[in-house]
Amino acid sequence: xxxxxxxxxxxxxxxxxxxxxxxxxxxxxxxxxxxxxxxxxxxxxxxxxxxxxxxxxxxxxxxxxxxxxxxxxxxxxxxxxxxxxxxxxxxxxxxxxxxxxxxxxxxxxxxxxxxxxxxxxxxxxxxxxxxxxxxxxxxxxxxxxxxxxxxxxxxxxxxxxxxxxxxxxxxxxxxxxxxxxxxxxxxxxxxxxxxxxxxxxxxxxxxxxxxxxxxxxxxxxxxxxxxxxxxxxxxxxxxxxxxxxxxxxxxxxxxxxxxxxxxxxxxxxxxxxxxxxxxxxxxxxxxxxxxxxxxxxxxxxxxxxxxxxxxxxxxxxxxxxxxxxxxxxxxxxxxxxxxxxxxxxxxxxxxxxxxxxxxxxxxxxxxxxxxxxxxxxxxxxxxxxxxxxxxxxxxxxxxxxxxxxxxxxxxxxxxxxxxxxxxxxxxxxxxxxxxxxxxxxxxxxxx
Amino acid sequence: xxxxxxxxxxxxxxxxxxxxxxxxxxxxxxxxxxxxxxxxxxxxxxxxxxxxxxxxxxxxxxxxxxxxxxxxxxxxxxxxxxxxxxxxxxxxxxxxxxxxxxxxxxxxxxxxxxxxxxxxxxxxxxxxxxxxxxxxxxxxxxxxxxxxxxxxxxxxxxxxxxxxxxxxxxxxxxxxxxxxxxxxxxxxxxxxxxxxxxxxxxxxxxxxxxxxxxxxxxxxxxxxxxxxxxxxxxxxxxxxxxxxxxxxxxxxxxxxxxxxxxxxxxxxxxxxxxxxxxxxxxxxxxxxxxxxxxxxxxxxxxxxxxxxxxxxxxxxxxxxxxxxxxxxxxxxxxxxxxxxxxxxxxxxxxxxxxxxxxxxxxxxxxxxxxxxxxxxxxxxxxxxxxxxxxxxxxxxxxxxxxxxxxxxxxxxxxxxxxxxxxxxxxxxxxxxxxxxxxxxxxxxxxx
Numbered sequence: 024x025x026x027x028x029x030x031x032x033x034x035x036x037x038x039x040x041x042x043x044x045x046x047x048x049x050x051x052x053x054x055x056x057x058x059x060x061x062x063x064x065x066x067x068x069x070x071x072x073x074x075x076x077x078x079x080x081x082x083x084x085x086x087x088x089x090x091x092x093x094x095x096x097x098x099x100x101x102x103x104x105x106x107x108x109x110x111x112x113x114x115x116x117x118x119x120x121x122x123x124x125x126x127x128x129x130x131x132x133x134x135x136x137x138x139x140x141x142x143x144x145x146x147x148x149x150x151x152x153x154x155x156x157x158x159x160x161x162x163x164x165x166x167x168x169x170x171x172x173x174x175x176x177x178x179x180x181x182x183x184x185x186x187x188x189x190x191x192x193x194x195x196x197x198x199x200x201x202x203x204x205x206x207x208x209x210x211x212x213x214x215x216x217x218x219x220x221x222x223x224x225x226x227x228x229x230x231x232x233x234x235x236x237x238x239x240x241x242x243x244x245x246x247x248x249x250x251x252x253x254x255x256x257x258x259x260x261x262x263x264x265x266x267x268x269x270x271x272x273x274x275x276x277x278x279x280x281x282x283x284x285x286x287x288x289x290x291x292x293x294x295x296x297x298x299x300x301x302x303x304x305x306x307x308x309x310x311x312x313x314x315x316x317x318x319x320x321x322x323x324x325x326x327x328x329x330x331x332x333x334x335x336x337x338x339x340x341x342x343x344x345x346x347x348x349x350x351x352x353x354x355x356x357x358x359x360x361x362x363x364x365x366x367x368x369x370x371x372x373x374x375x376x377x378x379x380x381x382x383x384x385x386x387x388x389x390x391x392x393x394x395x396x397x398x399x400x401x402x403x404x405x406x407x408x409x410x411x412x413x414x415x416x417x418x419x420x421x422x423x424x425x426x427x428x429x430x431x432x433x434x435x436x437x438x439x440x441x442x443x444x445x446x447x448x449x450x451x452x453x454x455x456x457x458x459x460x461x462x463x464x465x466x467x468x469x470x
Numbered sequence: 471x472x473x474x475x476x477x478x479x480x481x482x483x484x485x486x487x488x489x490x491x492x493x494x495x496x497x498x499x500x501x502x503x504x505x506x507x508x509x510x511x512x513x514x515x516x517x518x519x520x521x522x523x524x525x526x527x528x529x530x531x532x533x534x535x536x537x538x539x540x541x542x543x544x545x546x547x548x549x550x551x552x553x554x555x556x557x558x559x560x561x562x563x564x565x566x567x568x569x570x571x572x573x574x575x576x577x578x579x580x581x582x583x584x585x586x587x588x589x590x591x592x593x594x595x596x597x598x599x600x601x602x603x604x605x606x607x608x609x610x611x612x613x614x615x616x617x618x619x620x621x622x623x624x625x626x627x628x629x630x631x632x633x634x635x636x637x638x639x640x641x642x643x644x645x646x647x648x649x650x651x652x653x654x655x656x657x658x659x660x661x662x663x664x665x666x667x668x669x670x671x672x673x674x675x676x677x678x679x680x681x682x683x684x685x686x687x688x689x690x691x692x693x694x695x696x697x698x699x700x701x702x703x704x705x706x707x708x709x710x711x712x713x714x715x716x717x718x719x720x721x722x723x724x725x726x727x728x729x730x731x732x733x734x735x736x737x738x739x740x741x742x743x744x745x746x747x748x749x750x751x752x753x754x755x756x757x758x759x760x761x762x763x764x765x766x767x768x769x770x771x772x773x774x775x776x777x778x779x780x781x782x783x784x785x786x787x788x789x790x791x792x793x794x795x796x797x798x799x800x801x802x803x804x805x806x807x808x809x810x811x812x813x814x815x816x817x818x819x820x821x822x823x824x825x826x827x828x829x830x831x832x833x834x835x836x837x838x839x840x841x842x843x844x845x846x847x848x849x850x851x852x853x854x855x856x857x858x859x860x861x862x863x864x865x866x867x868x869x870x871x872x873x874x875x876x877x878x879x880x881x882x883x884x885x886x887x888x889x890x891x892x893x894x895x896x897x898x899x900x901x902x903x904x905x906x907x908x909x910x911x912x913x914x915x916x917x
Contacts, residue, residue, distance in 0.1 A: 035901075065834065065836070067895060067901075068834060068836060068837075068896050071836075071837065071896060076838050077837070077838075082836045083836060185895075189895075311891075323892070323901060323902075324891075326902070327889065343889075344886075345891075347891045349891040349893050350893065351893035351898055352897075353895060353898060387514075389515060389524050389529040389530060390515075390524070391523050419866040422869065422870065422893055422898055423869065423872070425873045425890075425892045425893055425903070426872045426873060428890060428891050428892060428893070429876040429877055429890055429892075430876055432880075432886075432891065433876070433879075433880030433882065435876075439791075439879075442790075442791050443876055443879060444758075444792075444793040444795070444796040444809070444875050444879065445770070445796060445872045446796050446797065446868065446869060446872055446875070447769060447770045448798045448799050448800060449512065449515050449518060450799075450805075451798055451800060451866070451868055451869055452798075454482075454512070454770060455770075456872070
């Protein structure tokens, strides 16, 4: 009898691991159990489905279960929910949701890729259908259906993180009146206050009403949101309060949890249980700058971790070096990006730092389509090491964060960043790239 | 009497060095002698002056002599040509072009920043006013004047390098019929053949007639270009055959020349003569990948080298680590970028390599404005070290070369590039950035 790999969860991490395991071992039996109706899709694309930039839900599906079966001999079963893991008996309990029956399935190796779910605080009325988080394609389809109704005019977005920003943009683009309610004093808590202010400005410029320091208290029956600053009309409310890892299944099987209750994994994506791996939004990840394990739910990480898990499952050797906390989003024409540590995170990690901040342009100053860009970098006092970067800018300026992410990964100092041989032509950059100007300012601050 | 620094050449390297020297030493007397009528201008902006993207010649001037005098107490004299350097007597012979007189000026320290000039082969008729290279603002003003004439319809661009491409674009944008004549089998010799083919395609798509493998033989009286493939109508011809360093003044003073007859300098921009520095397009530069001295005429290098020279002149300590050969240009919406070594350069350097090539998109595949991008990387066999990268792509894709330039500078392997934590959101990138896809292909090729 052949050895069997069971994968719980059929999105980025799960399917990447499954195909990678197949590549490494032709003889392995691979069964993927996915609770929802889709495999391998781009949840990050949901805001663009709602905005109308993307036409159909199906456009966000990278590969169907049938394709996995045909091309990779992976038995991908949708609408199959794993309800328990028995490590001693080495089997999972599966609920076939369509058929309404439960069965047991044995495994030799197990990958847990159960993802994360939108944080849903215990507020009165939050369970109504017009209040919705954004995580799965089903959420996307549901939001699209609600947004398409003629009476959907007022939209309240709860939370000013990546998803909140992107959903605010999407509904403005649909012609809705959008209010973004954020409990803290700024949107984008992964940015510093000064950079977040630029994001608030961009949101307002785009027609989003931004209410900071405002707590949501309850959702009225059928519409309307009660907040600490009064009632807001709402035909639809989107929750963008962040996500929590789906670690419960693993925990109840006795598998160790780690950072933010994500599943604890080592550099090879192994959990505390022998032969059991975890990857993606349900698992923790090593942060190369803070040198600590963290929980960051991102498709890029899920893909990388899934690949590493798959290679190891197939008997190969792969390790995931970790992340530097890079993330990017777009609010209309303004791109917002960050990498490494923010000021708050640096302070928390006990790192003394200086700041370099450049207000520059994306192209040569005299060039017609040039646009403003602000780049901020953090450098460690004593070593000069680059430890963080943030960018807010239009005209495709955000991807410049990759230069900083690469430099941080390489352990470069801001002096080395300043010396980098970056690409210049008037149509694409000022002579000194804004990231180098920021590095220069940090050098001056370091003395 | 105070010590005097004389700077020969008032563009990027010269003026950067002068201001940096002033910052370091308040007591220094600083005299800059510039042959032309402008200081500190963006020669790279000339094509956009011709295209009409930039309104006036003055828009390309970063700072005027008066500003240098007022803000930095730098005695910047335009229309002053240095005709000889006497190292023993420590003085230069200066021709005041307006006044028509010659005088001697003593120096304690000297910076040679004489720049480069367009290569002008010895062909019949090349000295006519309608045949022009592009280097100084005077060239720009002259081209603008010619292009503004009603009979300027047919333009021949000689040479398919950066300037040739940008000038071809500029004249197409003005509504001229443009033929680009290139002696070699491809435009952009700093790219590999397969990538250059994409550039040829982009040029043709934009309406430029591209004639490869065609030699220019002579220029007819008053218009028309004779080539190895017949006569081309021409009201205006632009020379884009590359540049040669202006090293003659230094050489005749007995200062050592280096790569491609550029002035030999060390890591602190010191020449072979004591107290004499050189920087910018007239000087050589250290190439961090080939580990050899090279001549690369670029504004970014001139600025960096000028800064290093200025700090050292003022008694500080600065060194210029070198370049990795990064360059970028734009042909209409298509950006063309390169860094490190091309296949030809790697072979010449005796480095055995593999290629990774990715045909991807600039944003998520399902995203509306996504555009094609091709990324090619070279990795060293045995070490896996990234040694080169080339990008041809639309939609602002070219600046992704900075990620590769940073990785090359850091000595990263393609495996490390693949593991980088780069920024992803559907609006700005595919989940796997094209540079990572190319790195992955190289990993596969390495085995």
